Amino acid sequence: MMETMGAWVGVGLTVFILSFLYKDNPFYKLAEHIYLGVSAGYWLVVVFHTNILPELIMPLRESGGDPGKLAMALTPIALSLLMFATLFKKIAWLATIPIAFVIGAFAGAQIIGFASSDLIIQIQSSMQPLWASGQTTWREAINNWIGFAGLICCLLFFFFSREHKGALGAASRVGMYFLMISFGASFGYTVMGRISLAIGRAQELYDYHYATLVFTVLVVAGVFLTGRLRKPPAESAEMKQP
Amino acid sequence: MKKQLETAGVLLFLAAGVILSAKPGKPVGGETGQAEGPARAAAEARPVSMRPAEVLGAADRWNDSGDALRLFVRQSGDPEKQALGVLVSEGGGSGWKPAAAQVVVHRDPSGKSTGSLLPETAGEIKDQITHTLTAQIPPDKRGVSMRLRAVTRNIASNGLMNIAALALTPDGRVAVGIELSRDGKAGLIPDAFRLDASTADGPTPLPIAAHLVFQDKDKAVKALEEEKISGLAGDVVLVSLQAVPGGDKPFMLRAGFLAASAQARDEIAVSGPSLPVAAEAAWFNGLRLNVALLLAAVAGLIFWFMWQAKRSANLYVRRIPGIDAIEEAIGRATEMGRPVLYVPGILDMTNIQTISSMLILGKVAEMVAEYDSDIVAPNMIPFVREVAADVVKQAYYNAGRPDAFKPESVPYLSQEQFAFTAGVNGIMLRDKPAANIYLGGFYAESLILSETGFQAKAIQVAGTAEVTQLPFFIAACDYTLIGEELFAASAYMSKDPRMLSTLKAADWAKMLFIGLIVIGSVSLSLGMPQFSQFFEIAAMK
């Protein structure tokens, strides 16, 4: 019983959300607000039981009067409570203390994160043999040259303290091209994954015998979206069927 | 004419790609480097004399082709030395060939100890110690200070392995670990060697609280199933750490080999226990000298240019169209009497993109307040909402209109990615903002948001450092800040010479990196890999 009801709810909401492809409508609005409400409530429960209870409240209970442990347990609670100062105008500034704590900590952690992964690893792996010798073939060497030149041009694209004119302008333009190829490749790789997701969703709808209706909706929506992007869509009655 | 020339150049380039791709050699760069199998490892490893009797504990793992890897903790000729190593056997398990370095910890009766490593080129364990590492035990602590790093090539499919061990005793905190690179170049299992063993008394195995460290095989297998271990086949993990009975906090360790492939998840080989080890803390991790130097260089440049900016206000920064577009978009929204939508991404404050987005939000909200326009800044992360609300409130205050700030203009929607997305879509369609600004860390919702915004005919400016999402923003938005431009935005908008000077410093840092890459590439071409090896990373965060 609960399962069947669940399937109905799931399929109904799916169709409501898909109707957004056509235009904003009351069904989408309903699904959106249910989604927002349920997920906000659900995550409150989950975060409370997986983070707040074990990380904030339990340590306090388990400290057993040991002053060191008590201090360790009380500090995050105090910091969290300071955040609630925003609700009261007079002491609202107190909330900046925990904010400063978190922002400082993670700004520092991210300095290291970027320096020790992205930065040094990319610099190191950009060092490649530039001519054929030993294990490097001429083909690899040429590819290394292209990669090397591309990298330098792309880096020059990000140059801020000089106007992009003359040689720098040309180099940054080439850099832009490399970036565009890079973005295109990334785009191409993602397309396939996204389409298979949509197929998976359609499959699920099919499993619950809504195939005909749902596919009609899907196709109509798809045609409108790709073919008539800029035209204001007109009202349509059949779209409002759940 | 210029355009045709450019198009011709691009076509020529693609044609070159066709030729160069016809018979691909090895892929360029570490990111896509092909994995090398144990068979190759065995072929390249030099034999080291190794008698089975010396192996204190060993554990084997076989792969599909019958190659076997044997992990062992062993004792060398000298009972005070011990080694952790790997043997490789090709196709069926007969004839072991060592492919790993041996980590040797030497302790003499006076309490002085040395830790050593033997790379695979070493012959006899006893005599050819190539690196001697600092180690000392204060008599009262009976610990060995170890910072060992053994570098071995081609142990398993993932290439190079580093072994780092570090054990701390004085305060009861113990850390022993093994780090492995994933791609043969760099990138080690992070935090593999941090564990807390504060109850380290007595002979029972210690509860170990690091996610890569397990007491027994079953737990390790369970963690594998729960994907808490992201190790690749052949990764070495610390399996257990056991206090030596009656000892004053020295430990024995067991190492394990992961077979993390989907087919062979339950394959984890566990070694026997090692000889006792203990250690004291060091202040500086020398393995990270390269990162320290690089960071110091960047920071040094930043400080230098800041100091320069103080002395002379003469500082040129080129126009960055994407950032200028933000102001234009706000202006247009004001003219149309419609609000500005600001989405600070979906990542937590732990990500610097979000921090950067908050800094830009301050400038954007100040402009909005000055123009007497409206802003909507919906959030997915509750903490980010609190910060954003603070930032916007402060911006209104700075603009001299503190009473115009409405708390509901910075709402929290939901902590669920797509519920948030659906909610922002709703705002776009119903509040009809004329300018949509997306700055921060975005994932899959980037395209849903920017396409909806496009169809709602808003001016859109986006910016992120997420490489995978940039193409979608570029396709759907009017302007996109790419990577570094996002981080430059707050300095650029501030127009403060000291802030702008950091952009100039970043330019010089880029020149420095280009120089390093040139030196590294040329020296590699000349057959001198030392320079590039210096930048190989020993541990990744």
Added chain:
Amino acid sequence: MKKTIPLIVTFITGVIMTVEYFSPHPLVQHPKAAIEKWGISVMSAMIVLGTLNILIVNLPRIVRKERDWMYKAIMVAAMIATAGLGFYEQGKFDDKGSFSNWMFTHLLVPLQSTMFALLAFYITSAAFRAFRARSVEATLLLAAAIIVMLGRVPIGELLSAKLTGGALNLPDLVSWINDVPNLAGKRAIMVGAALGAISTGIRVILGMERSYLAG
């Protein structure tokens, strides 16, 4: 004082979290672990404030019967119901048969994957638009995208071999694009972003960026 205290706090936590990477000493590692743990605890506790915010923002709108107030009422009711029943179940949100689990399986999961599936449509319309933009950049982006897409399906490989008499192997071209120009572009973005992140981090720790410090 309202500004000085937060600035000092930022500086201290920032410096500890930076230095931590280079020093395995317990005197550095212990504070680092505490800061990290506390920071994360504080952030997760904020879901309480977030939920309060939903009520603060929406309840007045419902009471005043502003536009879409009925939807807002449904949203708030759904939130209170889900949270209320979830707390009533005392943390058994993962158990099969619990109300929270039912909500998760039959509401959140389908909604999530449907939103995700919308991407298939949007990616097509984005590609379509890129197709109409006539600049060198857009052409390059689209050419690379098409080559990669074709190179990843069998028909692309077959076609390329047939049409060029075996001279061009599309999958090879795809891996070349991936390994050479794509890698160069990605690297530059990563290096640039790392530099930007480092200098932003330094500006924040030094207290030069202070827009989050409300007074």
